[in-house]
Amino acid sequence: MKLSGWGRYPVIDSQTQSFASLAELHRCLAVAGDLIVHAMGRSYGDSALHDRVLLSRRFNKILDFEPQTGTVTCEAGVTLADLLEAFLPRGWLLPVIPGTKFISVGGAIASDIHGKNHHREGCFSECLQALDLLLPNGEMKRMSRKENRHLFQATCGGMGLTGIITTAALRLRPIRSACIRETRQRCANLQEVFQLFEANPEPTYSVAWIDCLSSGERLGRSILMLGEHAESGPLRLPPPRSLGIPLELPSFVLNKHSVALFNHLYYHGKPDLVAGRLTPLEDFFFPLDRIGHWNRMYGRRGFTQYQLVLPQESSLAGITEILQRTSASGLGSFLGVLKLFGPANDNLLSFPMRGYTLAIDFKIEKRLFPFLEELDRVVLDHGGRLYLTKDVRMSRETFCQSYPRWEEFAALRERLGLQEKFNSRQSRRLGV
DSSP states (O other): OEEOOTTOOSOEEOEEEEOSSHHHHHHHHHSSSOBEEESSOOSSSSTTOOSEEEEOTTOOOEEEEETTTTEEEEETTOBHHHHHHHHGGGTEEOSOOOSOSOSBHHHHHHHTOOOTTHHHHOOGGGGEEEEEEEOTTSOEEEEOSSSSHHHHHHHTTSTTOSOEEEEEEEEOEEOSOSEEEEEEEEESSHHHHHHHHHHOOSSSEEEEEEOSSOOGGGTTOEEEEEEEEOSSSOSOOOOOOOEEOOSOOOGGGSSHHHHHHHHHHHHHTSOSEEEEEEEEHHHHHOGGGGEETGGGGGOTTOEEEEEEEEEHHHHHHHHHHHHHHHHHHTOEEEEEEEEEEOOOOSOTTOOOOSEEEEEEEEEOOTTHHHHHHHHHHHHHHTTOEEOTTTOSSOOHHHHHHHOTTHHHHHHHHHHTTGGGTBOOHHHHHHTO
């Protein structure tokens, strides 16, 4: 079976097996050879790709809900879309939501995902009460911050390399409306959007669209979006209108001229300030989910998302240099996102740190990877790192310099015999 991540690069031939029960999973695990779990295929690169893959999307039952505490227990193949459909009409929502609802709970844990509120709520693991993990010898481990803590810290953000997540208990938060009260403000350049992020620490949600091709005094011109949950309103809204891209576009459609035109129109298409408008929750969190197969826009070669985080003290200087190089190269796309992070957690390979994260989509082309190696050096020089869930080409050297606890993670894998059973193309490339 041909498989890829969301970036559609690389595409590889994999031997696949699917499971819908623990009994089937144990039989799959008993087969000789190493493997990785692949659920919805929304990690961008090769972190869920290998010669042998277990497909977990049929392992997707919601098992229990405690309305007194807001705790839901589910199998790892349940998606965030499933949880929204089941619990949003009842007034419950996950505290941490990424930019797509079409990811599995197991994938969210393995990536320790973050949302537009990391500065307030942290990563997905903060709402994780406990999880069950299947080890190579067939033993099931229950873990949390108090029980088997070190394995818990390795699993959250561990990219599926510590075992197979089977079930998880998650804390939901009560809400009163399925709408977000949103404020949008246009920013002339990168320095202005940084100033506005710093001046607005109170809003629950904050994110900025950023023009990655602007230059000079307009470098990093942006639209900052702030959001709070509405205090009243319906909990069930009509499904958002959607459209699809039925086939992959020719690669020449996205070029520096078409992207620059889109960025100009998008930046100038809104008033300077829109304050407190009601926006459907799904439109605020998942705007791209309304475009089916939007990854086809980048053509048959696919794309990669380059997501970095820099410490707060070096973020402005480092991101300025990244944007200057990207603008000069003409390679960046219209999908550029800037967010403010809060403190790092104590998970071994979790991505966020206190500072700013920038994510830019790049179409795969011949000169891209050498250019990204230049950006890697800028990231390292400023004390930052790259997000493993988006990565498809980071070097082992870059990984080891930017993830200070990687040796602790690798030692745990060796001690438990995990490297003999759980591997991905990414883990092989990074040497963990």
